[in-house]
Amino acid sequence: MVKPKVLILKTAGTNCDLETAFAFETAGAAPEAVHINELARGERRLADFQILAISGGFSYGDDISAGKILANELKYKLFDDLRAFIQRERLIIGICNGFQVLVKAGLLPGHAACAQEATLAPNDCGVFQDKWVHLKVEESRCVWTRGCPEVIYLPIAHGEGKFIPKSEEILTRLRENRQVVFRYGDDKGKTGDYPVNPNGSIDAIAGICDETGRVFGLMPHPERHLISLQHPRWTRLGTKRHGDGFQIFLNAVNYFK
Template structure:
């Protein structure tokens, strides 16, 4: 079977597209990095792809709040194409800035619900202070195609200033009831997210957004305790789940 094409879309300021592309190739996809302008000019690119990836970074400098401009570009110029993409059963993942983008487009959590990712709020530190550290993620959702097959926690870095998951209590209840909580932090909550939420999916389970960077833990040696003989917890497993799903479309 040929490798499914994963489209890694970058806007000005996207900077983890290379990490995502490398990780996806390891996970069995053919990763193609394209500029958002190329997709606008030729939406056929989306039709050929079987997975859409919005990687991390600071799209448009995150100048007016993380992901806002990139989301506005997508909503303004690509909304229908994207809806068609998901309706065709193709998986979508937004990592870090990509998560912020998907939330601001309304694609996550979907169904008219709204959530937000605010500035990190950690005791004793100014709001929105960037933090780079490692976390362990507990996969929760049995509906999300990215998490259902995971048998162990995922360990990977975080690197963000606006990762605090926020929503109203009703929305949280809906997300929990509908099994849309994809990941929770299993190590101490690094950013003040409600209910330790690190990532959510839409109601179809195809669209995943998460703040941490599983694409930066795809080789054992990338783990900080590699020289202490730590193995396992690869973020690659999660990406493989997405790629395997894309293969079968």
């Protein structure tokens, strides 16, 4: 089988690209790091790839607000390429800072008008959150989470992770269209206030997809729980080989079989 090609987008401040590339490679894809300027200058083509991954970090130092500058670059330099990429049924994932970028570029919750309909705001607790969290996996249309168990365990590392939709109507649309992919919860999947919801996200939302189910963004880091040894209690997991994040990357590879 020909391995799907993954474009790992890089820019100043990106710092999770190697882990993200390793995750895709482990799942059977062929990742390659490409700088945003290479795409903007036409030296590389998004159309030559099957998957676009915007990994975590602090793009451009998160000046103005987290992910905003890179979001503007995507929106004003690569909008036509991105629209064609989505229309050709390719996959996009944004992790942590990448999720912030997708939301602020208007690619999530939807991509038709590329208008921003939500944001990721500073955590209610007022401090950077670096911890492991349980996530309730919702019955969504997201192709990235097929086959995941009802509750998974992933790490977070962010200071601006509070998901806020622009209006109650947009929140209702997310629910009704099955675009809510992950919610913060306890080990049984029950949602609640802090610390279960570590940043105060509206409706405890930790990840969403677009209406196609192919564009996916989440604040937790699946690439940091790829193998069982990365789990903080790995000695109690027995012979389990893969971590909870592996299925997400495997689904992307299997999508192109």
